[in-house]
Amino acid sequence: MNNMWLVRAGERAYLIDEFINKQAAAIGWSELGNLSTVTVLQKVKELLKLNYPEYKEGKVNNTAGQILRFIKEFKVGDEVITYNPEERLYYIGKVESEYEYKLGFITNMAHVRKVSWKGTVSRDLLSAPARNTLGSIMTIIAVPGEVQKEIHQQLDKGQSKIEPITKQNNALHPGNEDEESEELELIKEDVIEKSNEFIKDKIANLDWEQMQELVAGILRGMGYKTRISPKGPDRGRDILASPDGLGLEEPRIIVEVKHRSGSMGANQIRSFTGGLRSGDRGIYVSTGGFSKEARYEAERANHPLALLELDSLVDMVVQYYDQFDSETRALVPLRKIYWPV
Numbered sequence: 001m002n003n004m005w006l007v008r009a010g011e012r013a014y015l016i017d018e019f020i021n022k023q024a025a026a027i028g029w030s031e032l033g034n035l036s037t038v039t040v041l042q043k044v045k046e047l048l049k050l051n052y053p054e055y056k057e058g059k060v061n062n063t064a065g066q067i068l069r070f071i072k073e074f075k076v077g078d079e080v081i082t083y084n085p086e087e088r089l090y091y092i093g094k095v096e097s098e099y100e101y102k103l104g105f106i107t108n109m110a111h112v113r114k115v116s117w118k119g120t121v122s123r124d125l126l127s128a129p130a131r132n133t134l135g136s137i138m139t140i141i142a143v144p145g146e147v148q149k150e151i152h153q154q155l156d157k158g159q160s161k162i163e164p165i166t167k168q169n170n171a172l173h174p175g176n177e178d179e180e181s182e183e184l185e186l187i188k189e190d191v192i193e194k195s196n197e198f199i200k201d202k203i204a205n206l207d208w209e210q211m212q213e214l215v216a217g218i219l220r221g222m223g224y225k226t227r228i229s230p231k232g233p234d235r236g237r238d239i240l241a242s243p244d245g246l247g248l249e250e251p252r253i254i255v256e257v258k259h260r261s262g263s264m265g266a267n268q269i270r271s272f273t274g275g276l277r278s279g280d281r282g283i284y285v286s287t288g289g290f291s292k293e294a295r296y297e298a299e300r301a302n303h304p305l306a307l308l309e310l311d312s313l314v315d316m317v318v319q320y321y322d323q324f325d326s327e328t329r330a331l332v333p334l335r336k337i338y339w340p341v
Helices: 016-021 041-051 057-073 128-134 145-156 177-204 208-221 266-274 292-299 310-323 326-331
Strands: 004-007 024-027 079-084 089-095 100-106 109-122 140-142 225-228 239-242 252-258 280-286 305-308
Touching: 004 024, 004 145, 016 024, 016 079, 016 089, 016 109, 024 057, 024 100, 041 057, 057 109, 057 140, 057 177, 089 145, 109 145, 128 145, 128 177, 177 310, 208 225, 208 239, 208 252, 208 280, 208 310, 208 326, 266 280, 266 292, 266 305, 292 305, 305 310
Parallel strands: 004 079, 252 280, 280 305
Antiparallel strands: 004 140, 024 109, 079 089, 089 109, 100 109, 225 239, 239 252
């Protein structure tokens, strides 16, 4: 079995379009220059310390290992997996080239491998242990054999052809206090990122009515009173939030909730904003995300309008959870943990 490597497309996968459309996977730290002749970990560490003097020892050690893996351990024929959190899809491909240094080919990432992307697997189809393993925020991880097998089983069930798109916890090592603190910080970030993905799993599994209740609960946690529209034609008004709960006092917030896999387009945003009146503020919630055209339409709207996708909902749940009422907490049960400082 060939190796399989998880390569993140930047923070929150902001480079996923480039990875797929340009048939590549890449990592940052471009200031290090061409690393084709580098063969030992110590040399990567020296370059990191020279070019990133703000890095502490723990981060230097962790980062150097990931970089050397990408340039030396990846082999032509190995598999690569990357994740798009907005689509909740893992993209699986095959390494087609040796390491290349290509400034400007992928934004902010000059260390490149050509990849032929061959299929996708929904995060929702994977087991909890597999999701846990793939939830790491590390730039690169080696995917264990049992997770590879599960991914291949889902691929074998038949995934649609990829079209161009437009839109482990590490154990602490002995060392000085600064190095240990840096390692601990990296692990904490890893845990937080995994936690956010698990919260998204919980939210994604809610039905449409529960999603309405959750959004209304978030607004109540922010200090508003809410009314949820009864079933039937709602004229783009699933939730009304205001200081008095009747919509007589401003700000009067009109909310539309779409809980489905497909992204919302400009037409849906235009239709929603067309129903807003003087003094209204709009919130459009789409767990399937928004197209670039939809975001542009929101920016040029005549009324203040916020677009919320799954990542935004997770951020708001975490921020206001302490102010949630019991009914809202029951929709997404969470437990607070304490972390050493």
